[in-house]
Amino acid sequence: MLKVSYLGPEGSFSHLLAMERWKEGCEFLPYKTINEIFEALMKKESDLALVPIENSFGGLLYDTVDELVSRNFLRSRLRIKEEISKRIKLCILGRKGEKPQRIYSHPYPLIYMRNWLKKNLPEVEIIEVSSTAEAARLSSETPGALAIASKEASKIYNLDVLYEDRSKKPKNITSFFVIGEGKNPRSGEDKTAVVFSLKHAPGTLYRALGAFAKRKINLTRIISRPHPERRKFGEYIFFVEFEGHEDDPSVKNALKNLSLSTLYYKTLGSYQRIEL
Amino acid sequence: MLKVSYLGPEGSFSHLLAMERWKEGCEFLPYKTINEIFEALMKKESDLALVPIENSFGGLLYDTVDELVSRNFLRSRLRIKEEISKRIKLCILGRKGEKPQRIYSHPYPLIYMRNWLKKNLPEVEIIEVSSTAEAARLSSETPGALAIASKEASKIYNLDVLYEDRSKKPKNITSFFVIGEGKNPRSGEDKTAVVFSLKHAPGTLYRALGAFAKRKINLTRIISRPHPERRKFGEYIFFVEFEGHEDDPSVKNALKNLSLSTLYYKTLGSYQRIEL
DSSP, X not given: OEEEXXXXXXXXXXXXXXXXXXXXXXXXXXXXXXXXXXXXXXTTSOSEEEEEEEETTTEEOHHHHHHHTSHHHHHSSEEEEEEEEEEOOOEEEEOTTSOOOEEEEOXXXXXXXXXXHHHHOTTSEEEEOSOHHHHHHHHHHSTTEEEEEOHHHHHHTTOEEEEEOOXXXXXXXXXXXXXXXSOOOOOSSEEEEEEEEOOSSTTHHHHHHHHHHTTTOOEEEEEEEEOTTSOOTTOEEEEEEEESOTTSHHHHHHHHHHXXXXXXXXXXXXXXXXXX | OEEEEEEOSTTSHHHXXXXXXHOSSEEEEEESSHHHHHHHHHTTSOSEEEEEEEETTTEEOHHHHHHHTSHHHHHSSEEEEEEEEEEOOOEEEEOTTSOOOEEEEOHHHHHHHHXXXXXXXXXXXXXXXXXXXXXXXXXXXXXXEEEEEOHHHHHHTTOEEEEEOOOOSSOOEEEEEXXXXXXXXXXXXXXXXXXXXXXXXXXHHHHHHHHHHTTTOOEEEEEEEEXXXXXXXXXXXXXXXXXXXXXXXHHHHHHHHHHHHOSEEEEEEEEEEEEO
């Protein structure tokens, strides 16, 4: 049976998405942190992992980015298999009739709900926690505590839905990567991700990006991180995602050219973007 | 009297650094979030703000970056005045004789202390909170709760220092920006920060960086963020920091050249790096 790991506990948006994507016949394994999800994959405790990568309000999830650029990941046979995007519908959970004193939330939903909270719950203390499901779990244990979480989490943690976001705009979308072993075939609508590091000198990033610019390859994500294995300011590792498949002749050429100007370089996979 | 805002509550590393940098004759104003610090500056509730920008273990502080690239900041007269770097010495705080059950911490100290915690407190539940001082405050209210915080926070929150990190290596350094009004004169050892956005098309970042590469200007930070005012994937805003002062002829030339290839561009200031 296919084992899929996700950011738990049960009732998180990752959990809901995993159930929607893989339906029945899978075993879903919750982990407490992104780091533990990746460790489980390395140890083959699971076959696939579903990890959040970007939210349209909070931005990138750097815990995931840092695992993708870590030495252990780059040495592994793991690759990005899919990107799945999904609209997130947030709810305020709690118990009817209780006076709200605090609200638990992951930091990203707070950004989306900021104005609503200021208007409707101005006096309530905000406590940031590691996931929306953890927020619901903590809320279920504490009198007067609310949570920002999914509607489904209300059932699991025995809470009332006090408010449900139904606004069509602005859209709150989260994008996830599916991670697993092996290379995907070309689909015709692929993106490719690479990681590289550069000598810290004038013009190195400029030359590296030239590999893509000269072939009119469109970048879809560029993320710079302080180098995780060298604790010095000014040394960066780059995660770059662009349109095309690693087997496309122009992409092959660009990557060959890129490898000449980088200290280190690895392709993380070519994959499709799916909207659920 | 000079009013300096910082990320509170009292006893945070920001607070300690503010007291070291400005000594007496200042009023220090604690705020709960980076966003509130910036709002206070805009409303002139404070003259200067001290905000963390990067930790050598946790990486960049994106709450700060997002304020620096926000429309409100870019429209203001505020600029980066100084960068201050300081070695952070972490302690485990709690009450002697109590059995530890949970530990509160900002996420970044957890990365630095990860191995120590696995070895010495493997069974303790980890709860992430918004600052080290908030961790100490919560610990002081809860039996069996520890905190990762500064030695000074133990006095403020009446806790015992159960462990003090004395390791010389690896060095845990946090870098802060001082934000205020007005342009700094040239010191000869300056860095300059700019923010820009680009058309989403092949080669735009390559051409923008060419402005620096062609003049052998060394980049010291490059940060990309999903565009905060356009909630679409693939649109980025860039924060770039490099060596030199905005009044240096080569920098002036580079910025003039940069402005030709960007949709939007603004200099955030030229400033020195100070180590305390």
